[in-house]
Amino acid sequence: MTQPVVEVKDLEMRFGTRLIQRGVSFAVAPGTIFAVMGGSGVGKSTLLRHMIGLLPPAAGQVLHQGTDYWASDLATRARLRARCGMLFQSAALWSAMTVLENVMLPLEQLTKLNRAQRRERALQVLGWVGLESFAGYLPERLSGGMKKRAGLARAIAAEPPLLFLDEPSAGLDPISAKRLDDLVLDIRQRTGAAVVMVSHELPSLMAIADDGIYLDDESRHPIGRGSPRQLRDAPDTHPTVRAFLRREEPPAS
Numbered sequence: 001m002t003q004p005v006v007e008v009k010d011l012e013m014r015f016g017t018r019l020i021q022r023g024v025s026f027a028v029a030p031g032t033i034f035a036v037m038g039g040s041g042v043g044k045s046t047l048l049r050h051m052i053g054l055l056p057p058a059a060g061q062v063l064h065q066g067t068d069y070w071a072s073d074l075a076t077r078a079r080l081r082a083r084c085g086m087l088f089q090s091a092a093l094w095s096a097m098t099v100l101e102n103v104m105l106p107l108e109q110l111t112k113l114n115r116a117q118r119r120e121r122a123l124q125v126l127g128w129v130g131l132e133s134f135a136g137y138l139p140e141r142l143s144g145g146m147k148k149r150a151g152l153a154r155a156i157a158a159e160p161p162l163l164f165l166d167e168p169s170a171g172l173d174p175i176s177a178k179r180l181d182d183l184v185l186d187i188r189q190r191t192g193a194a195v196v197m198v199s200h201e202l203p204s205l206m207a208i209a210d211d212g213i214y215l216d217d218e219s220r221h222p223i224g225r226g227s228p229r230q231l232r233d234a235p236d237t238h239p240t241v242r243a244f245l246r247r248e249e250p251p252a253s
């Protein structure tokens, strides 16, 4: 079996004495789009923060290509973190920088490209997300969907093998959400990156995720493992997970 890009082993998540989740274990194979599912407040974003190196877990391991992130020294952690691109819920663009400068930033931090090469690469990636002609704009002039696409461009600019997306299509109209889904598939195809994605959007989950985990609010541990489609259709899926995945889609506006 090929080595997972990232693996979580028996993770326990807590804030103080409050248990968020325990017994969280899964592996993400190269090139997979992996969905982290579950109701609101169940710990999905927190799990991403543990995986990306922003917050140490209460117990358990996060392995990046076989290396235990939280047991590593700071230099190793920095190297492993550099393998991760991240799109936050808010897109988190720097407001005083143009779209182009935002996308050039990780290239300055993570690559040895000179300024002209960074500019060329950033423009190429902005082309992929359909924002080349907005390169000189400040983020405040972009729509919500465009901000997400700019954030996605910044996350993939340095071609990380692992991409984390926190609610990429939340707050977008159905057409922009579909466009973002297509973009994620396109990026996976172009770069071969594995994607770990938090999402509530059923159409998006069904369309693009090929593996996933469902975190349960009541029992505080995972109760579903597999692709959203498999989980929706398999007879032995936990009823809570099946209900979540069979919810009626909101009518298109």
Ligand SMILES: Nc1ncnc2c1ncn2[C@@H]1O[C@H](COP(=O)(O)OP(=O)(O)OP(=O)(O)O)[C@@H](O)[C@H]1O
Pocket (backbone or CB within 6 Å): 015, 020, 038, 039, 040, 041, 042, 043, 044, 045, 046, 047
């Ligand atoms: N820094 C923090 N300190 C204390 N509690 C926190 C902190 N961050 C999150 N929490 C709590 O931990 C729980 C899990 O939060 P998290 O944001 O991971 O959930 P989520 O599944 O991503 O939710 P949503 O789908 O609503 O974004 C929530 O109850 C939240 O209030």
